Amino acid sequence: MTGKAMARRARLGAAFIVAVAALSGCSGDGKGEPAWTAGSSPSDSSTAGAQLTSAPEATPGSSASGTRPAGTGTESPSAGSTAAAWKVYSDSTKNVSFELPRDWIAQSVSPDQGTLPGALKVEVKDAKGAYVATLQTGLPSPSAAACAEAARKPYVVVSSVPVDLPHREGDGLITPHVVFRVIQGYKYFGSYGITNVVGGSDGRACALQNIVRGPEGKGDVSFGDLAALKAFAPDEKVAPAKAFDTLDQAAKYVNEGSEFANVQRMLMSLEIKS
Numbered sequence: 001m002t003g004k005a006m007a008r009r010a011r012l013g014a015a016f017i018v019a020v021a022a023l024s025g026c027s028g029d030g031k032g033e034p035a036w037t038a039g040s041s042p043s044d045s046s047t048a049g050a051q052l053t054s055a056p057e058a059t060p061g062s063s064a065s066g067t068r069p070a071g072t073g074t075e076s077p078s079a080g081s082t083a084a085a086w087k088v089y090s091d092s093t094k095n096v097s098f099e100l101p102r103d104w105i106a107q108s109v110s111p112d113q114g115t116l117p118g119a120l121k122v123e124v125k126d127a128k129g130a131y132v133a134t135l136q137t138g139l140p141s142p143s144a145a146a147c148a149e150a151a152r153k154p155y156v157v158v159s160s161v162p163v164d165l166p167h168r169e170g171d172g173l174i175t176p177h178v179v180f181r182v183i184q185g186y187k188y189f190g191s192y193g194i195t196n197v198v199g200g201s202d203g204r205a206c207a208l209q210n211i212v213r214g215p216e217g218k219g220d221v222s223f224g225d226l227a228a229l230k231a232f233a234p235d236e237k238v239a240p241a242k243a244f245d246t247l248d249q250a251a252k253y254v255n256e257g258s259e260f261a262n263v264q265r266m267l268m269s270l271e272i273k274s
Contacts, residue, residue: 082261082262083103083104083258083262084102085101085102085103086099086100086101086102086265087099087100087101087102089106089122091120091122093118094273095272096120096135096137096270096271096272096273097270097271098135098223098267098269098270098271099265099266099269100124100266101126101127101262101266103127104124104125104126104127104132105124105126105127105129106122106123106124107122107124107125108120108121108122109121109122109123111136111138112136112139114140115137115138115139115140115219116138116139116218116219117138118137118138119136119137119138119139119219120135120137120138121134121135121136121137122135122136131225131240132263133193133223133224133225133263133266133267134222134223134224134225135221135222135223135270136221136222136223136227137214137219137221137272138218138219139219139220139221140219140220145206145207147200147205147206147207148206151206152200152204152205153183153184153185153204153205153206153230153231154183154184154203154204155181155182155183155200155203155204155205156181156182156184156188156247156250157179157180157181157199158180158181158182158190158250158251158254159179159180159192159254159260159264160177160178160179161177161178161179161264161268162175162176162178163176163177163178163194163267163268163270164176165194165196165212165221165270166214166215166218166272167196167212167213167214167215168196168213168214168215168216170213172197172198173196173197173198173213174196174197174198175196176194176196176212177195177196178192178193178194178264178267178268179192179193179194179195179210180192180250180253180254180260180264181199181208181229182244182250183208183229183230184231185232185233186231186232186233186234187243187244188243188244188245188246188247188249188250189229189232189238189244190229190241190242190253191208191210191224191226191229191242192210192225192260192263192264192267193211193222193224193225193226193267194210194211194222194223194224194267194270195209195210195212196212196213197211197213206230207228207229208228209227209228210222210225210226210227210229211227211228223267223270224267225240225241226240226241
């Protein structure tokens with residue numbers, strides 16, 4: 001394993017639990033009161049759960065991180081992950097690689113139209129053949145979509161861990177992170193992925209992009225269940241995004257379940273040669 005991969009593994013660390021939607025409402029020590037809940041008033045702790053330790057979304061030039069002991073080697077899981085054995089996927093050019101549980105499947109498929117030459121698209125499924133995530137490289141940067149004030153929804157960063165990837169810097173961009181975020185609609189809709197794009201001002205957004213803006217000429221990179229998360233309408237298909245009745249359920253998915261632990265390790269292991 002390379003020194004870079006070992007350093008990334010050591011940073012896998014503890015996820016951050018957030019119950020603050022409006023970044024302006026966070027105190028200086030990163031803690032705040034729940035700003036909203038699904039179907040109840042902010043004071044109803046039975047819906048949102050007890051006050052949660054907050055970790056607001058990073059702002060340009062800053063990062064949020066946490067560490068705890070991690071496993072070493074691909075035969076044993078790092079802290080939090082539960083798969084007993086891991087393998088490494090690498091593209092034919094050896095420019096892109098990531099770890100995944102040994103019984104998961106990584107399949108290269110044809111890149112989408114409009115991607116840059118040499119673009120890569122890999123779909124990941126679990127041992128039962130269920131969809132987990134898609135890795136895409138060489139993506140063109142989309143134009144900023146219009147977002148009316150009335151359409152902006154509160155969102156929460158449930159987990160955010162920095163990851164070392166080639167990226168572009170600029171307004172509205174941060175250092176890349178592996179994140180799990182939820183946005184409020186008729187339920188809390190959640191999605192995991194990599195990003196260096198700030199979600200939105202004042203803890204509200206029309207969509208949350210799981211995209212890392214790549215260096216000029218290299219194209220963008222997406223690795224997650226969705227390229228962008230939005231608040232779904234009742235008649236829309238939610239999958240592969242997650243849906244929760246409460247913020248507390250989203251927190252438990254991140255901190256107590258094996259699925260996210262293994263997904264997080266996989267996303268954190270991504271290496272792209274610049």
